Amino acid sequence: MKLIRFQLPSAAPKPGVQRADGSRIDVSGFGEDYNEHFFGTDGPRRLAEWLTDHEENCPQISAEARLVAPCARPSKIVCVGMNYAAHAAETGAQPPTEPVIFMKATSAITGPYDPIVLPKDSTKTDWEVELAVVIGKRASYVTEEEAMDHVVGYVLHNDVSERAFQIERGGQWVKGKSADTFAPLGPWIATADEISDPHSLRLWLKVNDEKVQDSTTADFIFNLPQCISYISRFMTLLPGDVISTGTPSGVGLGMKPNRFLKAGDVVELGIDGLGTSRQEVKAYQKN
Incomplete structure (x- = not known):
């Protein structure tokens, strides 16, 4: 469904x-x-x-x-960073030895065709196509063998990121991940029975019709059972919570020279079985 x-x-x-x-x-x-x-x-x-x-x-x-967004606001969005081998390589990072996790504010959630609004003082806003998992059953200290029993479905996510806020301003990554409009979700949640193998899905992203990301979830460093089990050691996952599982190579931060979004750009992205979304980038305007 x-x-x-x-x-x-x-x-x-x-x-x-x-x-x-x-x-x-x-x-x-x-x-x-x-x-x-x-x-x-x-x-x-x-x-x-x-x-x-x-x-x-x-x-x-x-x-x-x-x-x-195809889910009413969840209690939390948990993200996994550096979870594709090629993405870690393009940023010059060593592949992590255990999952890198961070939070994204749920107030960032928007619909699949809503605009991305550049935050005030933004200079390095980036794109990230990601497979997101929707939790269907309370998960606390679950094993890897049990983990997939807690998944109700999957959804397309653009983990929009302001790299200057994320990397150059000290503290945690959440600052660069949580601006309003930085979590377009959808167009739909595909229930788990619709996705036969979430570890072999093609995902892609275009900026102004130029394909910049094109990979598959086979490049995961940590697979879904590993991620879900790991996160559940540190917090209880509630039904409706979203886990975003990382982005493949091709982000603006990894380009030489770096390339970031500007007002007027158009971002399009998609994942097998999860549809496509489209966001026009707009400048910040004080209300």
């Missing part, structure tokens, strides 16, 4: 489903948004059962609707 969320002008976001033929239906009649309660109570299965009796009565989603 492909879970989407949409919003009509002057209305609150609602849950929907994208069907196999590409059509989109409003499933707000089910009575739940895609949040911690939904994912933690076997929501996708319950929704699928509900649809067997109610799908024909679900309205089509209007063409004027905006797709928003």
Whole structure:
């Protein structure tokens, strides 16, 4: 199942489903948004059962609707850094001996086609296509063998990063990762049954129609069970939480000379089975 969320002008976001033929239906009649309660109570299965009796009565989603992030704001976004061998090499870093983890503020979440807004004083805003995992069951001290039982689905994520804030301003990476609009998610969450092998997915990203990232998740340094098990040693993962699993080579920081986003640029990205997204880059403007 492909879970989407949409919003009509002057209305609150609602849950929907994208069907196999590409059509989109409003499933707000089910009575739940895609949040911690939904994912933690076997929501996708319950929704699928509900649809067997109610799908024909679900309205089509209007063409004027905006797709928003396919999960209601989770309790946290946990990211894995330097998790592709070629990406570590391009930045001159030694491959990590255990997963590098950092947090990204959930206030950074936006929809798949919303703009990226350069933060005030930004000079080095970068792109990062990533496979993100959505947790479906509370996870604390889980083993690698148990880890995938806690995954409810997968979603496309652009882990937008301001490198000057991240690297040159001291402290933790979270400062360079958490500006508003720095976490475009979607267009949909593909439930786990839709992705046969998350370790062999092609992922790519273009800037102004130039392909700059093109790799597969086979280049992971730490696979998904390793990442989930490792993170669960240090914090409890709750249903709906998002784990972003790292980016492949081809980021602006790794280019010689470096290349970063500027107002007017267009970023497009995609992952097998998870659709594509597109963000136009805009300059910061004080409200």
